[in-house]
Amino acid sequence: MAGSVEWDDAEIDQRLLARVLGSDIKNIHAVWVNLRYCVFIVNLIKGGYIMKVLVTYFSQSGNTEKIAKGIWEEASQANEADLKKLEDVAAEDFAGYDFIFIGSPLHSANLAAPVKAFLTNIQAGSDQKMAGFITHSAPAYPDQDMDAFTEPIKAACKEKGIEYKGCFDCQGALTESMHEAVQKKHNLSDEQWAGMVKQMTGHPNEEDVANAKACAKEVLG
Numbered sequence: 001m002a003g004s005v006e007w008d009d010a011e012i013d014q015r016l017l018a019r020v021l022g023s024d025i026k027n028i029h030a031v032w033v034n035l036r037y038c039v040f041i042v043n044l045i046k047g048g049y050i051m052k053v054l055v056t057y058f059s060q061s062g063n064t065e066k067i068a069k070g071i072w073e074e075a076s077q078a079n080e081a082d083l084k085k086l087e088d089v090a091a092e093d094f095a096g097y098d099f100i101f102i103g104s105p106l107h108s109a110n111l112a113a114p115v116k117a118f119l120t121n122i123q124a125g126s127d128q129k130m131a132g133f134i135t136h137s138a139p140a141y142p143d144q145d146m147d148a149f150t151e152p153i154k155a156a157c158k159e160k161g162i163e164y165k166g167c168f169d170c171q172g173a174l175t176e177s178m179h180e181a182v183q184k185k186h187n188l189s190d191e192q193w194a195g196m197v198k199q200m201t202g203h204p205n206e207e208d209v210a211n212a213k214a215c216a217k218e219v220l221g
Ligand SMILES: Cc1cc2nc3c(=O)[nH]c(=O)nc-3n(C[C@H](O)[C@H](O)[C@H](O)COP(=O)(O)O)c2cc1C
Pocket: 058, 059, 060, 061, 062, 063, 064, 065, 104, 105, 106, 107, 108, 109, 110, 135, 136, 137, 138, 171, 172, 173, 174, 175, 178
């Protein structure tokens, strides 16, 4: 209409607010802008915070690496996630992450030596969380054995003030060059050994990777 002033909805709201409060329109505008900014920040804190996630691992024949990639894919869905071999992570880089997944094969009923060394050298930041993942050629281990294997991760978390979030584990086929030695060590017949090889072949398989992803999703929250 000629001569009329066109306001958008926000302006009308501000002018109504100014009338109700009896205040100057410029001050009300400043309050309005600050209010909107506060709502934006609150929303960001409530649901929009993007975590920095590190998935790091040691792997000689690719089994632990396969699980690491699955966990990284899952973590990348809603976070900023990096996938790095353990040797590519400097101890001081660790502090820049909110959540760290650390992966190791089982070596003689222990975490691999480079993983244990890494855990002792961590330079932790604040409010960090960590979870482990382990692959092993044995079909499964009882809980008490897993508790013992994960002890170095738990101890590092306790010492450095990191929240420990648990550990995923699954089977990973033994590399062929070790078959003869392991069969001899455990004094297994050819038949028994053939059964074990059949059982471990193909692990970690798609189901193992899917389980690792589900586990990662749960601990990331
Ligand atoms: C030196 C050595 C020691 C191992 N000791 C064990 C063991 O104590 N228990 C077990 O279940 N698997 C053992 N394994 C098998 C590996 O843990 C398993 O194959 C793992 O998935 C290998 O992971 P990677 O391919 O990421 O290196 C051993 C393998 C190696 C090379």
